[in-house]
Amino acid sequence: MYSLLLLAVLSNPWPAQTTRAPGVADPIGSYSAGCLQGSVAMPAHSPDYQLLRPQNRRHYGHPNLIRYLQHLVSAARKAGLPPLLIGDMAMIKGGPFSSGHRSHQSGLDADLWFRFAQPRLSNKQLQQPQALDMVAANNRVVSKAFSRQQALLLQLAASAPEVDRIFVHPAIKQALCEQSRGDRQWLRKIRPWFGHRAHFHVRLRCPAGALACTPQKPIPWGDGCQEVASWFDGPTEVTSHPKPSPLPALPARCMQMLGH
Ligand SMILES: [Zn+2]
Numbered sequence: 649m650y651s652l653l654l655l656a657v658l659s660n661p662w663p664a665q666t667t668r669a670p671g672v673a674d675p676i677g678s679y680s681a682g683c684l685q686g687s688v689a690m691p692a693h694s695p696d697y698q699l700l701r702p703q704n705r706r707h708y709g710h711p712n713l714i715r716y717l718q719h720l721v722s723a724a725r726k727a728g729l730p731p732l733l734i735g736d737m738a739m740i741k742g743g744p745f746s747s748g749h750r751s752h753q754s755g756l757d758a759d760l761w762f763r764f765a766q767p768r769l770s771n772k773q774l775q776q777p778q779a780l781d782m783v784a785a786n787n788r789v790v791s792k793a794f795s796r797q798q799a800l801l802l803q804l805a806a807s808a809p810e811v812d813r814i815f816v817h818p819a820i821k822q823a824l825c826e827q828s829r830g831d832r833q834w835l836r837k838i839r840p841w842f843g844h845r846a847h848f849h850v851r852l853r854c855p856a857g858a859l860a861c862t863p864q865k866p867i868p869w870g871d872g873c874q875e876v877a878s879w880f881d882g883p884t885e886v887t888s889h890p891k892p893s894p895l896p897a898l899p900a901r902c903m904q905m906l907g908h
């Protein structure tokens with residue numbers, strides 16, 4: 649069984665792709681079993697952000713994702729936040745990563761760190777960055793780390809209409825539920841999910857007219873603050889590294905993309 653899994657990882661052709669799939673930008677399949685035609689690279693240099701682990705070449709996305717991130721970094725700057733650290737987006741043709749998370753396949757997902765680029769990181773630090781854990785062992789946020797700046801960044805990130813949902817650790821959702829005053833509409837899109845202790849994961853909706861893009865089920869109404877408590881009842885987080893999962897079955901159009 650283990651060797652089969654290993655084989656599946658070794659035979660993942662997606663990380664080795666070096667050219668974009670030509671044609672209009674088109675996310676194909678689902679977030680966890682898909683690929684991306686017509687990807688765009690996030691510009692590597694900006695005073696407003698830095699790209700983490702550039703050696704992994706995971707900073708491509710649908711143009712909507714690039715535009716969204718550009719808006720977010722400028723809104724963050726205008727709100728007085730320090731420059732952002734942008735983690736994984738998608739690979740040049742999308743598809744499954746060889747390691748790490750399962751989604752990020754169709755160019756509509758991006759990870760943003762709670763830690764800011766202040767001071768700016770050196771190239772070496774960008775290649776092997778130190779994450780800043782926002783959650784303590786008692787499943788509460790670390791108040792020194794998770795400050796108003798992080799809460800503001802999440803509010804800015806969730807407020808754009810093209811955002812489908814944002815994943816954060818349940819302790820972070822709970823802290824936002826306790827702290828947020830006034831408009832709580834944006835809290836609805838903040839969804840609890842284990843992991844996501846040092847970064848949050850933004851997922852955009854399928855773009856209008858993207859017929860090959862598989863949407864996720866809509867999120868329930870309400871701010872989701874009642875249900876977050878249930879995350880602390882059951883088994884808590886798996887701390888060991890998850891086993892690599894076999895490659896998902898991808899749509900035929902994705903497989904055709906690989907030949908070119
Ligand atoms: Zn992610």
